[in-house]
Amino acid sequence: MSEAPALDIQGLSIALPRSAERGFAVENLSLQVRPQEIVCIVGESGSGKSVTALSIMGLLPRALKATHGAIDVGGENVLTASRARLRELRGNRIAMIFQEPMTALNPVLSVGNQIDEALQWHAANGARAAPRKRVLDLMESVGLPDPEQLTRSYPHQLSGGQRQRVMIAMALANEPALIIADEPTTALDVTTQARILRLLRKIQRTHRSGILFITHDFGVVAEIADRVVVMRHGRVVEQGSVDEVLRNPQNTYTKMLLEAVPSAKPRPARLLPKAEAPILTTQDLQKTFSDAFFLRAGRKVRALDDVSIDVHRGETFGIVGESGSGKSTLARCIARLIDPSGGEIRLDGEEIGNKTQAALRPFRRRVQIVFQDPYRSLNPRRTIGQSITEGPRNYGTDKGAAWARAGALLDLVGIEARALGRYPHEFSGGQRQRIAIARALAMEPDVLIADEAVSALDVSVQAQVLDLMERLRDEFGLTTLLITHDLRVAARLCDTIAVMLNGRIVEHGPAQKVFLKPEHNYTQALLAAAPKMRHLERAATEPSLRAKRSNPETNIGY
């Protein structure tokens, strides 16, 4: 390939402010993206991957300064370009696709107008032949249904996947040399993610743009990358073709990251004492959200539609589904954070679904929940010791005993007991999630609900927390209700899996059976859409990943 690269970064260093714990956000980074090539930057949070993307767009926050190196886009150094020139370059030569399409699109403009605006601003003056036709063509090319109708729609009327397609259409508007995609599929469901990745691959064939794709997910890398750059603490630790890096990683950090990715293989079945009556059951559980007010009949949404599950003592019960499937609503109903609209919840045979808050008090301590966001689930103004002991103190444990136990629990989840007097902001996300688990365990619950408890964590940290949960389960026989959108996480821990779609359980059974012989076609679609790591487990002599990828034109529909 003798073509000039679309992006050529040479020796880029970006300094952090003095107060930061390391000197550089990005240090001596060099990489190239050629036309029609997809280069993935992979790294965990704090690796400098997003800062790299911002610096290419000339959008670095004021506190950060590029101190060394050059970023060459189509023969022009972005770092030395004037503000006016940068504005021309953005959109014309460089385009960006963001993680969260809802916030990246303007909510008060129709999507047709927004795509048209991308054209208006950046196309050479006078060359705007038939802009409307061009808008429709663009929407057609990113696979948006019925473009004619959709141009008049507003972002909130589209699904997440459609919004991301609109973003991609805007990025493509001026045939840029380089498209930067910053975690473009992270906020999307797996089935939607699979379609967007397929779209990006299709674009790569028909357009000349090079794509710099930023992600934390090796599954996505395996699906889409031509070349891979692995970053850690602002430095490149490994760089090479997707086959080299994923099949034969040289660097220990890359190896560790790859090992931390849970495979979608279900765990071997465990022996569970099933003879007992289930500890937790729901019978035809319903939850209806409605915006009815006073005498006005409102719109009703059935978030839970006759959900019945049986969870046995010591079992890890997985509830898998995409956003809006009702899985979190189910968790919050069982924890009685919200009131169910109908049906029964029984804990050890006792009906708890329609108890009043006062009557619920003795029951509360028996079901504990760990939330998704480790940054918001601990009160920032209270020490972690205060947070962990809050529950036991509510139930009359005396102060000394509660704090002693809190120390022991911290030790159990792998944090030094003397950290009890520290505040949450002094801990990393993974540590905070362990603290949240310690807080739940302090109540000595019968059932632990983990509501997407590892979804917000980096993959290596995720592996550690999953290990901890497995260890706790094996040691204490803890019954766990694991709510997740990630089939790989469910496969790692669950004995039983229920798949939810639109508030209903569509498939339900032992993990082995659900993963290996899925019956419902939605389960099959979910499994097909999950980013595949299984390519990697085969011998390195097999055809390359790129050759093996399915034809982008095929649909997975269900």
Place this chain on the structure above:
Amino acid sequence: MSAPAEPFIAHETAADLPDVRRARALWRNPGVVFGVAVLLIILLLAIGAAYLANVDPILLRPRFRLRAPSAIAWLGTDQFGRDVYSRVLFGARVSLFIGFAVATIAVVAGLIIGLVAGYLRLLDAILMRVMDGVMAIPNILLAIAMVTLSGAGILTVIVAIAIPEIPRVARLVRSVVLSVREEPYVEAAIGVGTPVPLIMWRHILPNTIAPLIVQGTYTCAAAILTEAILSFLGAGIPTEIPSWGNIMAEGRQSFQIAPWVILFPGFCVALTVLAVNVLGDGLRDMLDPRIARGMDNLR
């Protein structure tokens, strides 16, 4: 068996807790320093008025009417020969007291109503409609009506100014409560059986403090101005108690020949209100999480 305890990563020392760090940053904000300095000086002048004033502020001296500022009467005299300097010093007491009292009443009442409305959804609609009703009445009109009904006096004026400020505070607190009560840490507290009053006290109330400090300073400044306006209109503090407002009201007729009677108290009102507002702005900047946490986001 437990995993080897890993050392937790201490990013900061204990002295760098967010609250301590913010408190230090406060003193680097010029608005806060200016506001606090000016208010302290005025407060000291007001407290020491009895010693600093050289003449009784209500002593009538017909022979010394409308004298220009001089060595005897530092800020001149008004049309009854009363010493403007002494009157302004004593007036500071009334103005500051009214500002502080109104802010306290409005914040305390608004806080309680806001907490209740935000947390107990049953009462929300009723309480907030009442608040909307109060807000619909123009402040000055309400104050004039109340003073007319129950007679002029410091207490009446304070209550009359405080009532229309309550809904603003209540709305602010309610909005904070509504967003904080959805935080997972509040749900976690419900999950571990913490009673509602304790949840409010431990987990919700601390989040309202920053916006309340800011709202309180604005209320204080507004109250000082409103008192001046009411007194100027003759519906405020009775004339035998000097306040910045009624000093100016009385100086109105003689403004063209003796401008100092209005200028000096006017200057004090302007300076105090400016100081309180600048202090409020500074506090808002420092306490606004988007600004204060700006650095954390970069990590």
